[in-house]
Amino acid sequence: MKKWKVVVTDWEYADLRFEEKVLLAHEGVELVPAQCRTEDDVIEVCRDADALINQYAPISRKVIEALRNCKVITRYGVGVNTIDLDAATEKGICVANVPDYCMDEVADHALALLLSWTRKVTLANRHVKNGNWDFKVTQPIYRLRGRTIGLVGFGKIPQALAEKVKPLGLQVLAYDPFFPKEVAEQKGVQLVELDELCSQSDYISVHAPLMEATRGMIGENQFSLMKKDAIIINTSRGPVINESALVKALQSGLIGGAALDVLEEEPMVKDHPLLSMDNVILTPHVAWYSEEAAEEMRSKAAAGIIDVLVFGEYPKYLVNQRVKEQVELKACQPEQRYQNF
Known part of the structure; x- marks a missing residue:
């Protein structure tokens, strides 16, 4: 045998x-x-x-x-x-x-990061545990309903996320050059170019696979197009976002914040600038789990x-x-x- x-x-x-x-x-x-x-x-x-x-x-x-x-x-x-x-x-x-x-797990985690950031849950928790009982530390918080989320990539995971956020009253845009426009429309999602997604979205959730064509695809040009209070979420692969450009955009106030489950290098170094930013939520590549x-x-x-x-x-x-x-x-x-x- x-x-x-x-x-x-x-x-x-x-x-x-x-x-x-x-x-x-x-x-x-x-x-x-x-x-x-x-x-x-x-x-x-x-x-x-x-x-x-x-x-x-x-x-x-x-x-x-x-x-x-x-x-x-x-x-x-x-x-x-x-x-x-x-x-x-x-x-x-x-x-x-x-x-x-892990389609539901990643979609759920992206949603959890979105809600945690927009409702300032982790920030409020940190202040309360440090003895500061004052809602004003979370200001400003904006209502989700009526705002727009942009999905970078529209495979099975972002499709699942789209279905989860619609009941919250969010409008959904997506960028995916390989996805049929008519199918996206049937799902209630508008396909747009990446630049338009960046400029129109209040929240941007990254779901692109890592390959040479997507490495660093969210960089200085894309951050420059985003709204001043835009939040970027990444549960795909760290190198899809140009991390130095992200740090620069956060430090300069070009965008509002980030919620990241993945980074260019994992685990991250102890003196990484993202660790000291109150407008950043970090989780240890756990979205799949x-x-x-x-x-x-x-x-x-x-x-x-x-x-x-x-x-x-x-x-x-x-x-x-x-x-x-x-x-x-x-x-x-x-x-x-x-x-x-």
Whole structure:
């Protein structure tokens, strides 16, 4: 019987029980846990692996070229920026992610940041705990109803957020050059160009994936267009916002504030200027998290491995579609395998 070696290159969980439940249910699958940090670490452990599950360890071209047997790499979560997609595609390796495990969690967190900032909840809490019982420290607070939120990107998460904010009386704009205008209109959302979104929105929530085209897409030019009391929220990836431009805009009063779950460098340095600003709310890249979302993400990442190795199918969440030119597998039929998560 064929033996399949599946390596988890790195993880930050207490155990791998969800991955084990999915993978070890199939005879012949061997799960090899590792905690790789460098390219050389990955190469040493994964050189003869049939599949990888990846979190943060670099799966670069150098690593991929050293892989002898690898057929599929799955990544915890949505982003695949740790993996050289071109190199994987050229070598006929399927790359998969888990794009749908935390849609409500991230949308809820963006909404929580919006409400916390606009109602000055964290600011008021800090003052009360310091012995200052005075609502005037929160001034000014503005009514949400009738104001406008702009969504940068209009995938599944911002679509979920749009549905959550409409009952609050917010008008919704979105910028997404790949989304059909007529479909957005059916959802009650107006698609506009990025500059118009920046100039018209009272609140801007960033949901763009990180790629070269989006790196730093919210920078000095965009901040210069925003309203003086505009709030920017980011629950996508830190580098989508030019952080030095954001700091400058906040320090100069060009915009009103920020609520950020992600930063260019994580964890942030102890003397980061954002830490000393009362008009900034920070959370530690937690928007994706709930107990249910964590189980779903880890289980689906493992299931993508089974799709390829055991069933000979393309993974359900195949990212590099061009790999189909290099390797021929069956179409994925995941219903039974994915019904429990």
